[in-house]
Amino acid sequence: MKKHLLKIILPAFAIVMAAGLAFATEESNLPYVGYIATESGYAEIQTDCPNVGQNQCYEGLDPVFNDIGLTDPKLRN
Template sequence: MKTKILKFILPAFAIIMAVGLAFATDESNATQTGYYNHPILGVQSISTDCPDFGTVQCMEGPYQVFKDQNLTIPLYEPRE
């Protein structure tokens, strides 16, 4: 009787854990709106996954990407 319960409980527990851990993701990979200054079109918005910290600046083509429309807070390349 114990083995029948164990054979049912362990896989069910594993499935519950897998589903629960699937929702425990890192929010740093979430996309956010970034802005860059196009010389002809002005300030343009894009969807980016660049975080607020790092060492290499986030670029959209030849243009640096910023967090705000005033182009004062730079975004950086995501870490791998």
């Protein structure tokens, strides 16, 4: 009886764990759109800056902005 119960419970537990962990992604892993200055104007980039905090976000040495006009700096913690 113990083996029979274990054969049913163990796969069910594995399915529940897999479904739960599938939704356990962090929001900070999602890419955000940002803009950097280039010689020809601006370039749209994917960044990991969530625009919260007080420090300017950088992509390499280039500061990242929220708008195409490059006036609203993107922030990070």
